[in-house]
Amino acid sequence: MKNTSPLKWFASREGLYYLALALLLVVILPLALDPFRLNMVGKYLTYAFVAIGLVMCWGKAGILSLGQGVFFGLGGYCMAMFLKLEASTPEATAIQSTPGIPDFMDWNQLTELPWFWEPFHSFSFTLLAIVGVPVLLAFIIGFAMFTRRVGGVYFAIITQAIAAILTILIIGQQGYTGGVNGITDLQTLMGWDIRTDEAKTILYFVCVGLLFVCLFVARFVQNRKLGRILVAMNAQENRVRFSGYDVAAFKIFVFCLAAAFAGIGGALFTLIVGFMSPSFIGIVASIEMVIFCALGGRLSILGAVYGALLVNAAKSGFSESFPELWPFAMGALFIGVVLAFPNGLAGLYQTYVMPLEDRLFKRKPKAAVSAPAKPAPAARQDEGRDYDPMLDQYSPEKS
Amino acid sequence: MFDGYTTSELMSIFAMQGFAGLSLFSVFVLMALGLAIIFGQMGVINMAHGEFMILGAYTTYLVSGFFQSVLPGLFGGYFFVAIIIAFLICAALGAFIEWAMIRHLYRRPLDTLLATWGLSLIMQQTYRSIFGAREVGVELPEWMMGAIQVTDLVELPINGLFVMIIALSIALGVYLLMYRSGWGKKVRAVVQNRPMAEAVGINSAGVDRMTFALGCGIAGIAGAAFTMIGSTGPSSGQAYIVDTFLVVVFGGAQSLIGTIVSAFGISQAQSTMEFFLSGSMAKVLTLLVVVGILMLRPEGLMALKVRR
Numbered sequence A: 001m002k003n004t005s006p007l008k009w010f011a012s013r014e015g016l017y018y019l020a021l022a023l024l025l026v027v028i029l030p031l032a033l034d035p036f037r038l039n040m041v042g043k044y045l046t047y048a049f050v051a052i053g054l055v056m057c058w059g060k061a062g063i064l065s066l067g068q069g070v071f072f073g074l075g076g077y078c079m080a081m082f083l084k085l086e087a088s089t090p091e092a093t094a095i096q097s098t099p100g101i102p103d104f105m106d107w108n109q110l111t112e113l114p115w116f117w118e119p120f121h122s123f124s125f126t127l128l129a130i131v132g133v134p135v136l137l138a139f140i141i142g143f144a145m146f147t148r149r150v151g152g153v154y155f156a157i158i159t160q161a162i163a164a165i166l167t168i169l170i171i172g173q174q175g176y177t178g179g180v181n182g183i184t185d186l187q188t189l190m191g192w193d194i195r196t197d198e199a200k201t202i203l204y205f206v207c208v209g210l211l212f213v214c215l216f217v218a219r220f221v222q223n224r225k226l227g228r229i230l231v232a233m234n235a236q237e238n239r240v241r242f243s244g245y246d247v248a249a250f251k252i253f254v255f256c257l258a259a260a261f262a263g264i265g266g267a268l269f270t271l272i273v274g275f276m277s278p279s280f281i282g283i284v285a286s287i288e289m290v291i292f293c294a295l296g297g298r299l300s301i302l303g304a305v306y307g308a309l310l311v312n313a314a315k316s317g318f319s320e321s322f323p324e325l326w327p328f329a330m331g332a333l334f335i336g337v338v339l340a341f342p343n344g345l346a347g348l349y350q351t352y353v354m355p356l357e358d359r360l361f362k363r364k365p366k367a368a369v370s371a372p373a374k375p376a377p378a379a380r381q382d383e384g385r386d387y388d389p390m391l392d393q394y395s396p397e398k399s
Numbered sequence B: 001m002f003d004g005y006t007t008s009e010l011m012s013i014f015a016m017q018g019f020a021g022l023s024l025f026s027v028f029v030l031m032a033l034g035l036a037i038i039f040g041q042m043g044v045i046n047m048a049h050g051e052f053m054i055l056g057a058y059t060t061y062l063v064s065g066f067f068q069s070v071l072p073g074l075f076g077g078y079f080f081v082a083i084i085i086a087f088l089i090c091a092a093l094g095a096f097i098e099w100a101m102i103r104h105l106y107r108r109p110l111d112t113l114l115a116t117w118g119l120s121l122i123m124q125q126t127y128r129s130i131f132g133a134r135e136v137g138v139e140l141p142e143w144m145m146g147a148i149q150v151t152d153l154v155e156l157p158i159n160g161l162f163v164m165i166i167a168l169s170i171a172l173g174v175y176l177l178m179y180r181s182g183w184g185k186k187v188r189a190v191v192q193n194r195p196m197a198e199a200v201g202i203n204s205a206g207v208d209r210m211t212f213a214l215g216c217g218i219a220g221i222a223g224a225a226f227t228m229i230g231s232t233g234p235s236s237g238q239a240y241i242v243d244t245f246l247v248v249v250f251g252g253a254q255s256l257i258g259t260i261v262s263a264f265g266i267s268q269a270q271s272t273m274e275f276f277l278s279g280s281m282a283k284v285l286t287l288l289v290v291v292g293i294l295m296l297r298p299e300g301l302m303a304l305k306v307r308r
Helices: A006-011 A013-032 A035-060 A068-087 A103-107 A115-121 A123-146 A152-172 A197-223 A225-235 A237-242 A247-273 A283-296 A301-321 A323-339 A344-360 A376-380 B007-042 B049-070 B072-100 B109-131 B158-180 B182-192 B194-199 B204-229 B236-251 B256-276 B279-296
Strands: B147-149 B155-157
Touching: A006 A013, A013 A035, A013 A197, A013 A301, A035 A068, A035 A197, A035 A225, A035 A247, A035 A283, A035 A301, A068 A115, A068 A123, A068 A152, A068 A247, A068 A283, A115 A123, A123 A152, A123 A247, A123 B279, A152 A283, A152 B109, A152 B236, A152 B279, A197 A225, A197 A247, A197 A301, A225 A237, A225 A247, A237 A247, A283 A301, A283 A323, A283 A344, A283 B109, A301 A323, A301 A344, A323 B109, B007 B049, B007 B158, B007 B182, B007 B204, B007 B236, B007 B256, B049 B072, B049 B109, B049 B204, B049 B236, B072 B204, B109 B236, B147 B158, B155 B158, B158 B182, B158 B204, B158 B256, B182 B194, B182 B204, B194 B204, B236 B256, B236 B279, B256 B279
Parallel strands: none
Antiparallel strands: B147 B155
């Protein structure tokens, strides 16, 4: 918030929630887990990027995209292509019939690098592409659909079809994309071995750092007028349109934002896991990403992070011990989250835990508001207003 | 891609692939009809539709097993019994699901999508636990095997033809039900203007439940027919669901004719292109064209003109 200093913000209720998350991710988990498990947490966190995007796109603006895996995958594939080219030096691939091209191309009788692989020799281009390619695709889809006022379930189905198309395309074009196995055997990033435990720990912290950057970007958007227009659009699209706002432009923006987050997440996924394959971008993977966001609370960007962590941890846990039970649990989660608690964990937290906190810290949430210490000009200040984790913002000042 | 073929060769290729596409067309029509009824009537996206279809397929599998062991003399006719049982079981389950889940979510169509996806995961895993992960197939009665020779180049398999006849008769049945019966009139009234329909005394909740049950029942018939041309696995339904949604949306959600036309167009395009390109590229191209057209014309081929 403009008027408060960062220090004051950290002492506010919202700031404390962010601090708690930072404490968990930066201190507690790295100390408690061995490098292997920490790497798994890093993998889960890459999904949190997608979930944050979905909170903005679906929770706030009401646009359900069932194709977020596409953007996640595009970001991931951009990264994987760069790493694969770095791993495929002429010396390392001397036994191939065409040295210097990735091994799967050689197996598929390709003799030269396809044109769209060429720019991925450059690291700066790759970084640009990780965000740029998903955003470009999102812009095209969004422009075509939102300016024609396609929304709701139609949009969901079409994005799902796009996820299907991309998966079939990647699997079918084995020589260019690595096919169903994906792009594997990635070794170094700019000469730095990414397979060691040390590198994986560093990558984990990079991931956490970028996650917080995305969290703050999302928070910035939602707390501006922009964020409020998004929420308004979800509730009363026509009223927003008749008030003179270009609804399509706002929708395109938030869809591109979600795509950018997903692309970053995908690129980190490739780095942390060490390969990329079509199974992470298809229909099933894409719809699972929605449940990360729904479980955390579709309106809460912090909730999305917890949602992604919990669902993925549960998935790994179940798959290790009772693989046949996991689909039941996942199905029940989908149904339960929709029918019983549509606001997810954040909603539950607000209903049950926050009153406890209030009692524990002897806060009187309403007191500061009722004391008319500050007149109207202080309307943008947060003090004295209830922090609402479900909406992830401060409730409007009560008069 | 047409290089190196003469015109007459091209014509017979189109004819051949066209007939091959007809069985895909039948599956699309059968699945899309149920989906279109549910989606058009209630705006509900039923992601578990494929699993309802597979429920019908497994029912047929069980019925055929029953006839084989208990009533081998009547084996030739088991399929007709199976269709009826599959319809009833799926419709009953559909009515239950509507009561337990869907009716709470009518105001939140995106949430029905997620909830029914959860349902589909549960149903799939149930099939896997009961019938195993391997695909099962039914034994065809004797009269359904073989093929009819049309010309010396083209022959039609009887089972494919039979499935197509079922698809078309179900389509006709649905048409009569929707446009020639009193119940259909109620359904259409609710689609066009729900508050008004309620005001003239139509029980819209009852109509919703019956519609959902009918849609699921048709999925059951689709499953029964599906066993005649392919084997059934726990996740066979999921393979068709995205295509079928596109068929429904492409045809215009509330138009029965549109659904059939788009099922025909998509299946024919896919199977014709499959001859010239690889299977995956044919599918990619078909889907891309459909998605592209939908972006330009979001209301689908034949849209119901209703003032909103």
